[in-house]
Each structure stands twice: as C-alpha cells, then as structure tokens.
Amino acid sequence: MPHMTAYTKMTAQERKDEYARMSAKFEELKARGLKLNMARGKPGKDQLDMVSDVIFNLMDEPGDFVSNGIDVRNYGEMSGIPAAKQLFAEILDCRVEQVFVGGNSSLQLMYDTISKAYTHGLLHSVRPWCREEKVKWLCPVPGYDRHFKITESFGFEMVNIPMTSDGPDMDVVEEAVKDPAVKGIWCVPKYSNPDGIIYSDETVRRMAALKPAAPDFTVMWDNAYCVHEFEGDYVEFPDILAACAEAGNPDLVFEFASTSKITLPGAGVACFATSEANLKYMEQLLTIQIISFDKVNQQRHVLYLQNKAHTLELMKKHAAILGPKFHAVLDALDREIAPLDIATWCRPKGGYFISLNAMPGTAKRTWELCREAGVVMTGAGATFPYGKDPADSNLRIAPTLPPVEELEQAIEVLCVCLKLSALEKLGV
C-alpha cells in the first residue's frame, strides 16, 4: 500500500498520487456532515451517569446535613468543612491544616490566587503585583491554555519553558528565577496537560528547592490529574508541600485539585493546599470575597467519595470507560500515521489528553481541515502562551467526550487532515 511509505521518502509523483487519494477521502468524509468535538477535556455521558446515579441520592435525612456538628446548609466555615479538608488531604498526601476547600472550580481558585497577588500581594510580596514595573511568568510548553489565559489577562510577560520527559527543563527554570521580575510558574505535575508527563522526583525536588530572586515567587501546582489513571495502577506522587518545607521554602507553592473529573465537571468540589502561613494570609483576603462556598456539595462529596481508597476504586471505573477511547486514538495514529513519519505523539497512562506534534508548520492547517470536515479540535497554538506555537506543530487531542464510535470517525478525519497538510508542506 503506497501510504505505508514515509512521505519524505516518496517521489514527487507518489506524493501527488497520495494527495489525490487523500483529497478524495477528505471530500467523502466531509460529505458525511459530521459534527464531532475533540476540543475540551470533558468526561462523557456514561461517566456522568455513573456518578449522578449515586451522588445525588446520599442526602435524605436531616442528619446528613450535619458534619462535625456543622449545619452545612447555613452560612459559615469559609475555608470548607473539616471532613472535606480531610478527604483532600488524604488524596493529596498533605496535612489537613494546609487545605482550603472551595466551590466547584479549581480554575477559579487559581485565578483568585493570581488576582489577589495582583490587587493585594501575596504573603511575602513587597507590594501588590499591580504596582510592579513588570511581572514575568514561566510557562512550561506545551501547556494548559486556561492557565496561560489567566497570566495573559493580568498582563504578565509569559516566558516559554521547554518540557522534557521529566517535566519542565529545570536548568532553564533555575536560571530564569534569578530575574526578580519572574514571579511564578504554572505546573501540572502528574499527567501534564497536554503531554501526560509525570514530573520526576528529581524535577519535584529541584522545583521545591528553587531560590528565586523574587521573595513572592509562587509555584502554581495544578494537580488536576492526581488520581486520574486510565491505564495501569495508581501512581504515587511526592507531597510538594513537604518537599518545599524540607527545602526551606515552605511558602513557595499553592497546590490545586478538584473532583471535576472524579465526580462531575459542572458540580464538583475544588481545593487548594498551601503552607499554614499562606493559608492564613489568603483566608484574610478570601473572607472579604465570600461568606462560604457550597458546603452541601462538599458534604455530598465526602459521603460519596468517603476516602482515598474508595476514590481510587471509582477512578478504576472511569478508567474502564476512558481507556478504550484513548486506545482508539492511539491505534488509529499507530496504524495510519506512524509509518508515514509525519507526526509524533505521547502515550500517557492518565490525564485527559493526547499531545500530538504534527510536521512543523502544519498544525494550523490540520486544524482548519478538521474543522472543514466537522471535527472541532482545541485550537492549534492554544497549548502555548498567546496562542503562538513557534513551530506550528502541537495539537491537543481530547478523546474523552465522544462515544467510541464517534471518536473513531473523528480520528479518521484527523488522520486524513494530518496527511493532507503534511503533503502540502512537502510539496505536491
């Protein structure tokens, strides 16, 4: 079969013929009038059903609304109910005194942390960041577009940090933090978005031991996928808070997590964990903003998830749904794209994404072709600050929302589009 030759090794005529075949295939796919979405890391309907069948039927009696003597229906307990703190402390392997439990969105907690640094400053700030001449921020790339949007929104100058298979390139990070204008870094330490990389112990150790010039440099440690294996056993991770404390940097880090992909994205519970000194400082600011978050939902999650072991059992059930979706994508890429030598991709065992590097200069074109054929992907470039991928290569595949049969159609479209854009780039 002609398409099993690497495109770079084809003659011009062979590429011309292949392009004609793929163009015909593309028209055929387009004619199907597909409307498929691989853009965002959304759980699928079967995952939502699995959770909502149970979680909303746990609070029947008045006693269910009382936790440690607290009536969760009334105002109060701004930092969250103790039982919810306990649950997250166990999941994150940190101390309960370090945990703040909020509403349904960890993004909101992250935004508010940055926003308060900007308006009021953090614990060790000399002044609010809005009074700084310039604020710079380190962004491991490819990364999470919503992180980058926050720091862009506040006008920070974002600095790309290359990712390695062990996490952010710590040589580059250690050099960069010597600049006192550099105030922080975005990190997704386990199953990074989008590469699915797990930071090595050495990376975590070096991150915790940073000696930044800025006294209020902050590691934003978004542990979004801390228990989110879809293949294989649960992978332990080091407690970043303890690592920072041991390295003499107790106030360096804010860790974030949520149940958005454990229970429900629209109605989960989010938290952050940080040193007790940071927590006390932040609570003074947060108590001006809100009387209390939704403690009924916190209690509902405590009753549903119970503890870490029970949470990990639930994650196995999610994995049984998600695993086949990831394999459908990877199998298609292995079959259709690997022999052509026009793209590389990661093989994560957890998280919500597959990161694909198309032939440089073809990501945008591939994305446009996909859209033309009715398949919406995360925008090309979105995984880089300002939406600018210098190589125009990275595409983030989010295979979790569509059912497998739809996903197979979507990935078929993606493969054809990757081929067309590579052939166009090579010349046809």
Next chain:
Amino acid sequence: MPHMTAYTKMTAQERKDEYARMSAKFEELKARGLKLNMARGKPGKDQLDMVSDVIFNLMDEPGDFVSNGIDVRNYGEMSGIPAAKQLFAEILDCRVEQVFVGGNSSLQLMYDTISKAYTHGLLHSVRPWCREEKVKWLCPVPGYDRHFKITESFGFEMVNIPMTSDGPDMDVVEEAVKDPAVKGIWCVPKYSNPDGIIYSDETVRRMAALKPAAPDFTVMWDNAYCVHEFEGDYVEFPDILAACAEAGNPDLVFEFASTSKITLPGAGVACFATSEANLKYMEQLLTIQIISFDKVNQQRHVLYLQNKAHTLELMKKHAAILGPKFHAVLDALDREIAPLDIATWCRPKGGYFISLNAMPGTAKRTWELCREAGVVMTGAGATFPYGKDPADSNLRIAPTLPPVEELEQAIEVLCVCLKLSALEKLGV
C-alpha cells in the same frame, strides 16, 4: 413602675436606683451562662429543614439533568443555564438577556465586579482602577458591613451618605458624584440592611438619572431582599435596569440577588443583572476565571422554585417562621425600652434585620455588656465604613437564627444592657 419614666426625666437618685436594679438583673442573666447569637442574618434550622426536605429530592432521573438540551453535569454555559436566567429575570422583573447566573454567593459576584474594575476596568473605564490616583465610594449609612469591607479592601476612600426614610439622601449623592474620583455607590434598595427601608420610586428615579463625572461610575444594586417580606403582601419594586436605560444611563448599574434566604445560605444560587453591553464585557473577563458555575444546583433551583409566583408562596412560608421572631424583638423593645426614651428602632416588614439607634455614645458599651452576658450581636460600628459609627449609636439586631424562646432571652439581655449603658451615659 419606676422604669416606665423616661430616663432623662428621672432624678439622679431614681437613675441610681434603676441602675442598681438593672445591675442585679444583669448579674442574674449573666449567671444563666447564655450562649446566644443575634450577629448575622442567618435563617433558622426550621427554615433550612423546610427547604432541604424537598429541594434535594427533585433530581432522580437522567432527564432531570438536561435543561434546554444542556447536560448540567458537564462543563459549559459559563453565564448560567437559560432556565435559571429566566427565573431570576422574572423575580427581578428584568430581561433574560440581562441576567448572569453564578455560584452560591452574590457577595462573590459583587467582589468580583469590583475586583475586575480594579484589575481591568469596567466597560467605560479610561483605565483600571488600580491605576487611578484615588478612588472614592459612596456608602449610605447605616449599611451592610460586608459591602464596606470590599471597598475598604481595595483601598477606596469611603464617603458616608445619610439614609432617609426614602433611601440614600439623593441631594447629597447628586452633589458627591460631581467628583470624578467617586466611582460608585452601595445600595440595598428593598428592605435595606440594616434599616429595612424601601427606596422610594423618586429615589430610584434619581439614582438611575445620576450624571456622574466618572464615566465608569457604578451603582451596586444589591437586591438581596427583593422577595423577602415577613409581614404583609409582596411589595413590587421598579426595574432599575429599565429606569437607567430610560434615563440614558444603560450601563450605570449592576443588580445582584441570590436565593441564600429563599432556599439555603450555604447552597443557594446567586445572579447579577446588568445591561447587555456590560454583560458582554464582564463575560469576557469571567470566562478567564471559571469554566462554569454549578449548573446542577442552578437546575435544582429551577425545579424547586419554578417561577416567581411559586417563589412568593415559599416566601410566605418563611414569613410564617420569621414574623414571630421579629415581633418578639419589637414587642420587647416596645415594652421595655420605648417608655424610657433611650433608643429608636425601625419597624421593617421584610429583610433580615432590625436597626436600633441607642442613645449616642452607648452602642459599643451596650454591645460589650451583651457579650459579657453571652449574647453576640453584630459589632457596634459595623454598619459604618471602617467600623466607625460617628455617633456610636447604631446596633444591628439579627433575630432570624435563634428559636423564639432563645431570642426572647437574648432580647431580654439586650434591653437590660441598653438600660445600663444609657444610665451610665446619663450619670449614675
């Protein structure tokens, strides 16, 4: 009975005798070891039970999680589900296109509005407020301490505006807004916190027709008690958004409301309503902060409250619980304090508070005596910016949380403390 003479008309000896009697009474009350709370506007347990018995049993089947084709369990619909917007539009008598439905806290939506004005500016801002030399803010007094804390937290200079029985003194407001540094005003237009005043139509009209020097002057219209009658019929209120539009000020106002005292304080739904231009501008900023608020809870509220008429029926049930509590306080004040001519108080028909003006110079002392006897009240001065009541006179009574029998004890304590502090002031 000696204490039925106004204290100012007593002889020194009569006051001395009365003080001795009241001191003995105070010691007797103290000896009871009371632990009562009249500090915050919290609904009581019977109100919570009434709601939670029903509201958490409405979502049983998969179809209950779909609203207008939207799966409320997943990410998306950042500005709220259409059905929830419709519900609030009906309650606030505004258009559905003007409504944003958020999480469980209207305070959070208010804080975020001010915070975004500070970090990014509002629609008509020349620059973010953090770049202004000075920001001033109008605060009708007495008012809501949590409002004042927000503007204090951002370093705004707060300007006291006297309240009249028709709302803020509009002569003073109209004069104050000629200063371009004055960027906004806090308002609680119906059953104001703490006075329980309903702004007159004329006040609303003049507020909507303000011609402030600052192009981004903003009326923060906290309609917290829009359907919160505890006595008599529902009182209609004018649509401030329409009034502003008619006066040529379409973008002047942000209106806020929540179900905290309709359903549950810890787990209700909050909204804001503003011009479509303001809304579009704010959504661009809010979409950086959060993917979506808890739409399951929004849907739960749509199913439970249904519409305005049904919501007003529920409020009648709350009124049946709350009315006797307010009457217990008012009856005691009428009986014990009125003849002594040492305090005045409002007689609201809705809202959550009774505002009491003690003899000038005695509010703090009264508060301290109450605390000594085991009754916690909202801090004296809290109803003024910076916690400073120039007359040291205003006390906010929050009678909603304790059961009537506890409330009667608490108010007995308050009356004795009012008497003691007045007698001390007059000289004993």
